[in-house]
Amino acid sequence: MRIVVDLVRCQGYAQCCFLAPQAFKLAGEEALVYHPNPDVAQRQQILRAAAACPVQAIRTDRLEDAELTHEAESA
Numbered sequence: 001m002r003i004v005v006d007l008v009r010c011q012g013y014a015q016c017c018f019l020a021p022q023a024f025k026l027a028g029e030e031a032l033v034y035h036p037n038p039d040v041a042q043r044q045q046i047l048r049a050a051a052a053c054p055v056q057a058i059r060t061d062r063l064e065d066a067e068l069t070h071e072a073e074s075a
Contacts, residue, residue: 001043002061003036003050009057016049016058024049 003023012030016023023038023046038046050058 001038001040001046003034003038003046004059004061005032005034006057006059007032009055010053011055011057013054015052015054019049019052020045 010032012026012032014024014026016032016034017026020038020042022035022042024032024034027033046060050060
């Protein structure tokens with residue numbers, strides 16, 4: 001799984017931090033820090049966190065799909 005966060009769109013509401021604390025953390029009051037390739041065991045928490053984002057700043061991809069897309073674009 002891969003996480004991509006639009007940090008310009010992110011407003012620091014921290015819903016993701018509450019729902020998936022192993023993947024998302026706030027540094028200071030508003031700076032989001034996240035793990036771009038979290039453990040697959042956290043998948044459900046991360047999907048819930050992405051769905052709960054009030055500004056829809058979090059996108060998730062299955063890592064296998066992302067790699068296939070990258071390979072297709074490179075060819």
